[in-house]
Amino acid sequence: xxxxxxxxxxxxxxxxxxxxxxxxxxxxxxxxxxxxxxxxxxxxxxxxxxxxxxxxxxxxxxxxxxxxxxxxxxxxxxxxxxxxxxxxxxxxxxxxxxxxxxxxxxxxxxxxxxxxxxxxxxxxxxxxxxxxxxxxxxxxxxxxxxxxxxxxxxxxxxxxxxxxxxxxxxxxxxxxxxxxxxxxxxxxxxxxxxxxxxxxxxxxxxxxxxxxxxxxxxxxxxxxxxxxxxxxxxxxxxxxxxxxxxxxxxxxxxxxxxxxxxxxxxxxxxxxxxxxxxxxxxxxxxxxxxxxxxxxxxxxxxxxxxxxxxxxxxxxxxxxxxxxxxxxxxxxxxxxxxxxxxxxxxxxxxxxxxxxxxxxxxxxxxxxxxxxxxxxxxxxxxxxxxxxx
Amino acid sequence: xxxxxxxxxxxxxxxxxxxxxxxxxxxxxxxxxxxxxxxxxxxxxxxxxxxxxxxxxxxxxxxxxxxxxxxxxxxxxxxxxxxxxxxxxxxxxxxxxxxxxxxxxxxxxxxxxxxxxxxxxxxxxxxxxxxxxxxxxxxxxxxxxxxxxxxxxxxxxxxxxxxxxxxxxxxxxxxxxxxxxxxxxxxxxxxxxxxxxxxxxxxxxxxxxxxxxxxxxxxxxxxxxxxxxxxxxxxxxxxxxxxxxxxxxxxxxxxxxxxxxxxxxxxxxxxxxxxxxxxxxxxxxxxxxxxxxxxxxxxxxxxxxxxxxxxxxxxxxxxxxxxxxxxxxxxxxxxxxxxxxxxxxxxxxxxxxxxxxxxxxxxxxxxxxxxxxxxxxxxxxxxxxxxxx
Numbered sequence: 001x002x003x004x005x006x007x008x009x010x011x012x013x014x015x016x017x018x019x020x021x022x023x024x025x026x027x028x029x030x031x032x033x034x035x036x037x038x039x040x041x042x043x044x045x046x047x048x049x050x051x052x053x054x055x056x057x058x059x060x061x062x063x064x065x066x067x068x069x070x071x072x073x074x075x076x077x078x079x080x081x082x083x084x085x086x087x088x089x090x091x092x093x094x095x096x097x098x099x100x101x102x103x104x105x106x107x108x109x110x111x112x113x114x115x116x117x118x119x120x121x122x123x124x125x126x127x128x129x130x131x132x133x134x135x136x137x138x139x140x141x142x143x144x145x146x147x148x149x150x151x152x153x154x155x156x157x158x159x160x161x162x163x164x165x166x167x168x169x170x171x172x173x174x175x176x177x178x179x180x181x182x183x184x185x186x187x188x189x190x191x192x193x194x195x196x197x198x199x200x201x202x203x204x205x206x207x208x209x210x211x212x213x214x215x216x217x218x219x220x221x222x223x224x225x226x227x228x229x230x231x232x233x234x235x236x237x238x239x240x241x242x243x244x245x246x247x248x249x250x251x252x253x254x255x256x257x258x259x260x261x262x263x264x265x266x267x268x269x270x271x272x273x274x275x276x277x278x279x280x281x282x283x284x285x286x287x288x289x290x291x292x293x294x295x296x297x298x299x300x301x302x303x304x305x306x307x308x309x310x311x312x313x314x315x316x317x318x319x320x321x322x323x324x325x326x327x328x329x330x331x332x333x334x335x336x337x338x339x340x341x342x343x344x345x346x347x348x349x350x351x352x353x354x355x356x357x358x359x360x361x362x363x364x365x366x367x368x369x370x371x372x373x374x375x376x377x378x379x380x381x382x383x384x385x386x387x388x389x
Numbered sequence: 390x391x392x393x394x395x396x397x398x399x400x401x402x403x404x405x406x407x408x409x410x411x412x413x414x415x416x417x418x419x420x421x422x423x424x425x426x427x428x429x430x431x432x433x434x435x436x437x438x439x440x441x442x443x444x445x446x447x448x449x450x451x452x453x454x455x456x457x458x459x460x461x462x463x464x465x466x467x468x469x470x471x472x473x474x475x476x477x478x479x480x481x482x483x484x485x486x487x488x489x490x491x492x493x494x495x496x497x498x499x500x501x502x503x504x505x506x507x508x509x510x511x512x513x514x515x516x517x518x519x520x521x522x523x524x525x526x527x528x529x530x531x532x533x534x535x536x537x538x539x540x541x542x543x544x545x546x547x548x549x550x551x552x553x554x555x556x557x558x559x560x561x562x563x564x565x566x567x568x569x570x571x572x573x574x575x576x577x578x579x580x581x582x583x584x585x586x587x588x589x590x591x592x593x594x595x596x597x598x599x600x601x602x603x604x605x606x607x608x609x610x611x612x613x614x615x616x617x618x619x620x621x622x623x624x625x626x627x628x629x630x631x632x633x634x635x636x637x638x639x640x641x642x643x644x645x646x647x648x649x650x651x652x653x654x655x656x657x658x659x660x661x662x663x664x665x666x667x668x669x670x671x672x673x674x675x676x677x678x679x680x681x682x683x684x685x686x687x688x689x690x691x692x693x694x695x696x697x698x699x700x701x702x703x704x705x706x707x708x709x710x711x712x713x714x715x716x717x718x719x720x721x722x723x724x725x726x727x728x729x730x731x732x733x734x735x736x737x738x739x740x741x742x743x744x745x746x747x748x749x750x751x752x753x754x755x756x757x758x759x760x761x762x763x764x765x766x767x768x769x770x771x772x773x774x775x776x777x778x
Contacts, residue, residue: 001567001632003404008397014648015392178390210629212616213636216609224602240599243390247602247648256645259403259636 001260002208008254010147011173014247016239018177019137022052022094023059029133029172031092034063035085037105038096039070043139048180052096052137064088069097072275072282073104076156078118081108085132095136095171099143099195102136106151106169109134121164122153128166136174141181141246142192142283144199144253146174154276159362161276176250178242186233190340191283193229193245196252197222197337198286202268205297205304205373208261215307218257222312224248229340266371267293270381273359280349287342288349291334292387297374302326346389356385390649391597397643399536400562403636405628407566408526411441411483412448418522418561420481423452424474426494427485428459432528437569441485441526453477458486461664461671462493465545467507471500474521484525484560488532488584491525495540495558498523510553511542517555525563530570530635531581531672533588533642535563543665548751550665565639567631575622579729580672582618582634585641586611586726587675591657594686594693594762597650604696607646611701613637618729655760656682659770662748669738676731677738680723681776686763691715735778745774 011028013021026034034056036049043049044067056063066081084090085108093112095105109131111118120126136146145151150165184192204218225248231241251257270293271285298305306322309315309329318324338344346353360381369375376384400417402410415423423445425438432438433456445452455470473479474497482501484494498520500507509515525535534540539554573581593607614637620630640646659682660674687694695711698704698718707713727733735742749770758764765773 001404001629001636003407006401006403007399009400010396011398012393012395014395015390018392210633212633213610213613213640216613217606217640220605220609221602224605227601240390243649244599244602247390251602251606251645256640260632 001211002262004259006255006259007167008147008170008256010171010254012147012250013173013175016177016179018175019048019051019180020055022135022137022175023055023057023061025173025175026056026061026092026094026135027059029092029135031094031133031135032061033088033090034061034092034094035081035088035090035108036063036065036094036096037069037081037101037108038065038067039098039101040067043096046183048137048139049096052094063094064090069101069104071100072154072161072279073100074154074156075119078104078107078111078153081105082111082118085112091132093132093134095134096139098138098140099145102134102138102143102145102171103151103153105134105136106131106145107153109169110164119155122162128164128168131166131168133172134169136171138174138176138246139180140184140188140192141242141249142195144196144249146171146176147250147254152272159276161272163272174250176246178239178246181242181246182237182239184236186236186341187281189232189236190229190337190342191281192249193225193340194283194287194337194342196245196249197225198267198290199252200257201290202265203258203261203263204308205264205301206261207301207373211261214257214259214261217251219311221248221252221257226312226336233340262372264371264373266373266376269363269370270359270384273362274349274351276362277355277359278350280351284343284349287337287344288346288388289384291330291344292384294330294333295387296380296384298326298330300374305329353386353389356382359385390600391651393648395644395648396556397536397559397645399560399643401536401639402562402564405566405568407564408437408440408569409444411524411526411564412444412446412450414562414564415445415450415481415483415524416448418481418524420483420522420524421450422477422479423450423481423483424470424477424479424497425452425454425483425485426458426470426490426497427454427456428487428490429456432485435572437526437528438485441483452483453479458490458493460489461543461550461668462489463543463545464508467493467496467500467542470494470497471507474501480521482521482523484523485528487527487529488534491523491527491532491534491560492540492542494523494525495520495534496542498558499553508544511551517553517558520555520557522561523558525560527563527565527635528569529573529577529581530631530638531584533585533638535560535565536639536643541661548665550661552661563639565635567628567635570631570635571626571628573625575625575730576670578621578625579618579726579731580670581638582614582729583672583676583726583731585634585638586614587656587679588641589646590679591654592647592650592652593697594653595650596690596762600650603646603648603650606640608700610637610641610646615701615725622729651761653760653762655762655765658752658759659748659773662751663738663740665751666744666748667739669740673732673738676726676733677735677777678773680719680733681773683719683722684776685769685773687715687719689763694718742775742778745771748774
């Protein structure tokens with residue numbers, strides 16, 4: 001087991017109707033002037049935004065608002081939000097939405113305390129050391145941004161999708177009401193399940209040895225998603241399925257299952273180029289890229305893939321030919337995400353084999369490698385994209 | 390799944406040699422005048438205390454010290470520590486030791502900011518709302534106090550063992566170096582493993598329905614202890630076994646596996662009376678009490694015990710007679726803790742059947758019931774103690 005730090009200070013407020021406590025929690029974490037940040041009209045139409053505002057007003061908290069976040073959130077709205085914060089002396093950013101809204105709120109929270117261009121933090125030019133405190137009211141189970149230290153923003157040009165992270169980006173509080181996810185359409189529910197599984201798997205496939213505790217926690221999260229996602233699709237109003245998925249999505253990405261090991265993230269980065277170029281749903285892109293990556297790197301550690309197959313998918317161990325078991329696990333994964341309605345090939349995403357050189361170039365490896373489980377060269381990445389075609 | 394709050398803000402610093410960073414973390418959490426609290430001479434003899442002091446001195450932090458904490462920590466030393474804090478304007482309490490030391494430090498941290506008798510917080514007369522910030526350097530994997538919100542203190546009279554809890558008792562930081570546990574004798578290692586399993590099981594056996602995520606996380610922790618504790622006993626210097634146990638002990642009790650469900654704690658409370666009366670090791674008392682409790686309450690939810698047997702102990706499901714599977718799971722638990730060297734009957738603890746009325750009386754039920762999975766009357770509790778004889 002490797003040395004590590006683990007820090008997940010977010011106050012999680014989970015369950016039915018708990019968005020009505022938003023004002024109390026903003027106050028608990030010293031917010032007095034709030035920017036409410038959200039996406040499309042659905043939070044308005046559902047009445048959620050009105051309930052949140054009422055809660056803030058009841059707590060005597062001043063607020064202004066900024067809507068319009070889109071999936072794969074853009075830098076343009078972030079600049080607008082930063083300006084709004086500075087003009088209004090905002091001291092707390094409250095995101096009402098899914099991962100895109102939260103990531104956008106985190107970027108605003110960074111930029112509000114910085115005189116330069118917030119994009120500096122996403123290109124690696126600057127390190128995130130301070131940000132306004134953030135609260136979240138989650139409406140979509142997927143990205144795990146409600147408990148994570150990261151943010152992913154797509155530049156206004158629509159092609160460059162870049163991530164940053166820092167301790168101060170962990171939300172002060174996050175309100176998770178599973179009822180708010182019961183109206184999610186099947187495709188988004190499935191994308192969310194795929195995304196949270198990917199967050200676990202990017203940590204699971206590691207070269208760190210003897211990490212039984214984080215292996216077992218990771219397997220527990222995957223088993224939960226495998227059990228609950230089909231129930232949420234079969235019956236969208238199944239509160240308990242939504243609740244189990246919602247918490248699984250948080251622990252999948254607050255690093256509960258990543259302690260003591262080196263994680264990978266190459267599949268996420270390869271997917272970011274896909275959704276940067278084609279604006280596809282992140283979960284759908286992951287469903288396409290993960291099997292390709294797994295097939296390509298499997299031989300690097302067959303026994304780890306066999307463990308994945310046996311413990312997560314309940315495959316029988318082939319003691320003579322462990323590779324058969326490993327392959328069976330990958331096939332189970334592919335079959336599962338496909339059963340959720342996810343694409344598993346380039347074509348279904350609208351991606352084209354002819355663009356692979358562009359995707360590879362946008363990764364910006366420039367002679368460096370990608371990932372940790374296997375350190376991938378541009379040639380490796382090209383072959384993985386080809387496996388996904 | 391029930392509504393819940395989850396808050397585990399402790400900054401965990403895990404791995405080899407990390408106690409040398411103690412000064413940095415005290416400073417990170419604004420400590421300037423520190424009380425270092427510890428137990429017996431072993432932290433002195435091992436050189437650990439000297440390393441910690443050096444780290445504090447290097448960070449320019451003033452400190453004083455108070456040793457002498459005993460297992461089942463007593464109120465007497467707590468009073469002394471409170472006085473020492475007040476006399477020296479202490480603003481941070483640093484516990485160097487196991488659960489007893491940390492619990493004693495927490496009690497001191499409460500009392501240092503209170504004008505009355507700190508015991509008021511342990512009798513339920515007062516609610517914990519403020520305390521000095523606490524840091525821990527853990528030397529014994531068991532109690533989970535390094536990440537928990539609780540503290541258990543035994544009154545100086547040696548009979549009353551009482552618990553309290555509160556958000557502010559979560560340590561600001563906890564340094565977990567598994568190397569420090571490699572010198573633990575087998576009995577203490579086994580007691581620790583038993584204690585952390587109990588922390589999981591008190592949460593596992595619940596009437597809350599559809600809590601798959603916390604079930605799976607709980608099972609993952611138990612599977613880890615089952616895999617790693619025998620390795621640590623077979624080879625005390627097995628760093629990775631110690632490391633997996635150390636982190637398992639933390640997640641077993643910071644409520645990671647308790648979300649969305651009502652937990653029980655009746656076995657812990659019945660054990661507290663045993664260790665209050667006989668001063669037995671907490672883990673050993675739990676090894677005796679848990680099977681007795683399980684056998685007594687099993688019929689309340691046979692399928693939950695069958696799940697425990699199948700998922701945790703790998704038992705085959707008896708679909709005709711699930712009760713057989715449930716019983717097999719209990720037998721597996723009993724066999725396992727016994728294989729670690731734990732007692733599983735009253736006599737091995739030095740406890741006497743004749744004292745059962747005293748144990749029951751000390752629980753102070755006075756017509757109320759104990760626990761949640763099954764609400765136990767004094768008569769039930771008497772029968773459970775009798776099953777443990």
